[in-house]
Amino acid sequence: MELGTERRHAPATLRNREPILAVLQRVLPDGGLLLEIASGSGEHAAFMTPRLAAEIEWQPTEASRVALAGIDAHAADSACPxxxxxxxxxxxxxxxxxxxxxxxxxxxxxxxxxxxxxxGLFAGAGRILPASAPLILYGPFRRQGNHTAPSNAAFDTELRARDPSWGVRCLDTEVMALAEAAGFQLVEIVAMPANNLTVVFRR
Ligand SMILES: C[S@@+](CC[C@H](N)C(=O)[O-])C[C@H]1O[C@@H](n2cnc3c(N)ncnc32)[C@H](O)[C@@H]1O
Structure with missing residues (x-):
């Protein structure tokens, strides 16, 4: 992610925002609060919220306090209340x-x-979502323990070199175990560009 003045830019959001939005438009309820975890630059919120049903409100969040001003700046640019x-x-x-x-x-x-x-993501989502509400993840995943593309394997190596506690997670074993423990069922796996997945769970 590149630092601008206060706005940050994550170039990948330009490539993945339309396919992720298409899933959201299908699986979100007609209204209510969408809680975004790890909003990063805030570009997903700014692009997607005006394109979602008019009764949807979007709450961006970040673990990093310094990211908040940039997220709000992109939101202001979108002029979406x-x-x-x-x-x-x-x-x-x-x-x-x-x-x-x-x-x-x-x-x-x-x-x-x-x-x-x-x-923490699954535990927290399990606490705050009502029955049948969706938890939607996007990113690269291993399937049945295996990488789905050489580029994902290389990315995994790079991530683990940067921090041994990071890495491309296995959807079928590691992630599913967390989901089941938190009371979620897997309802849909959607292939995305660049060997990513959007994964929809419901409580
Ligand atoms: C690669 S960025 C993704 C940002 C954005 N969602 C996107 O797709 O461009 C990963 C983000 O996860 C956030 N993050 C890391 N650990 C977190 C945690 N425990 N809780 C919430 N956010 C966290 C980081 O601060 C960082 O902004």
Missing amino acids: RIRPAIVLDTRAADWPIHHADAVLCCNMIHIAPWTAAE
């Missing part, structure tokens, strides 16, 4: 600052964070 001010949320917290949401979205976090971040 349904994007709430960004707030700090670290998935590992036992008590999240939001106690109810109608959907949770988390893009590109669980491989670039310690496993405890993924554990």
Whole structure:
């Protein structure tokens, strides 16, 4: 991610935002609060919220406090009143600052964070989502323990070299175990460009 003045830019968001949006438009409820975990630059919120059903409000969050101003700046550029001010949320917290949401979205976090971040994500989403509400993950995953492309294997090596607690997670074993423990069922796996997946769970 590149630092601008306060706005940050994650170039991958330009490539993945349309395919992720297409899934959201299908699986989100008609209205309510979408809680975004690990909003990063905030570009997903700014692009997607105006393109979602008019009754959807988007709450961006970040573990990193310094990211908040940039997220809010992109939201202001979008002029969409349904994007709430960004707030700090670290998935590992036992008590999240939001106690109810109608959907949770988390893009590109669980491989670039310690496993405890993924554990916290599922535990927290399990606490705040009502029955049948979606938890949507986007990113690279291993399947049945194996990488799905050489580029993902190389990315995994690079991640683990940067931090041994990071790495491309296995959807079928590691992630599914967390999901089941938190009361989620896997309902859909959607292939995305560049060997990524969007994965939809429901409580
Ligand atoms: C690669 S960025 C992804 C940002 C954005 N979702 C995207 O797709 O461009 C990963 C983000 O995860 C955040 N993060 C790492 N650990 C976290 C945690 N435990 N809780 C919440 N966010 C976390 C980082 O601060 C970082 O902004």
